[in-house]
Amino acid sequence: MRSCTLDGIKIDGICACVPSHTVDNTTFGAELFGDRIEDTIRVTGIRTRRVCPPGSGITALDLCIEAAKKLLEHHTLTPSDLGGVLFVTQTPDHDIPNNSSRAADLLGLSHSCTAVDTSFGCSGYVYGLWLAGLMAKSLNAPVLLLDGETHSYFTSPRDRATALLFGDAGSATILTPDEGADPWFFGFLTDGSKHDVLLVPEGRSRNLFNEHSLEYRNWPDGGVRRPIDIRMDGMAVFNFVVRNVPPVLTEVLKNAGVPADAVDRLLLHQANLFMIEQVAKQIGISRDKMPVSLNRYGNSSSATLPVTICSELAGELQTERKRTLLAGFGAGLSIAAASIEMGPCICPGLLEYPGE
Secondary structure: OOOEEEEOOOEEEEEEEEEEEEEEEHHHHHHHHHHHHHHHHHHHOOEEEEOOOOOOOOHHHHHHHHHHHHHHHOOOOOOHHHHEEEOOOOOOOOOOHHHHHHHHHHHOOOOEEEEEEEOOOOHHHHHHHHHHHHHHHHHHHHHEEEEEEEEHHHOOOOOOOOOEEOOOEEEEEEEEEOOOOOOEEEEEEHHHHHHEEEEOOOOOOOOOOOOOOOOOOOOOOOOEEOOOOOOOHHHHHHHHHHHHHHHHHHHHHHHHHHHHHHOOOOEEEEOOOHHHHHHHHOOOOOOOOOOHHHHOOOOOOOHHHHHHHHHHHHHHHHOEEEEEEEEEEEEEOOEEEEEEOOOOOOEEEEEEOOOO
């Protein structure tokens, strides 16, 4: 594991947004899983998901912009005060140009701002906090972190490994330089040898989109997918997480000088309920300190952390200071964890898109 510390940065505001369209997994998965549907939902913990309706044209950029606009409405900062924007996504509007440049224009940021995109999966929000924090310190100005995904567009409804998992979401977080803020402690682990455990096989340079990319096929693992759909070896992901995430979190707490029982909130990537309960148990943090949002919103990859913060903790973060332990883990395979003092800050909560 690689460790580092980031001084002089605070989270000044956070907002998240999900599509208003809801999928009930009991109904959606009845034909695929038959009598096993309730057992499957019980293990994953995902009963309903928020997804962009097929053909709606709603993108991760749309969801993030909605969250950013609401956050700025409640904040004393103006768009011109922001020194830059960092956009974390693996489902951008286009390969060219980048989402962050478009976001800067849509939000009215100055032409002198910095605009950066980075491609991360489930560990992306914690990586985003680190990178956006470094940007804010270097620029000596607030930076807007946008993090969103629309993986439902690339998930086969006929693949048992993924059909009931993925939701869509976007988020906006403002990071501001503050020399009086407590240091943030990070830990990172990467195992690229297992890159094919969670993979979209076609559609980019290695295997270009072609005339067969939209055809559903029967694959050796029993799944029925298009080559542009997510392929996941769920057991391999589970094993990677339960073996590696607890030691990374334990090391982060050690570096921060924080005992496990002093953590106020454990914020874990919302991938699978049974899996994250195992992680919490291994590091000795009680279940009641681990908020859960996947039961209603699904797995929106890196965006699950801000969705959980905004749906479960908005009230307390507006008035209280919380010692939080965060971890994102998955595609890469990658882990990013952090010990961060969070709050009080602006937190308008969780929005729906489109709104009323």
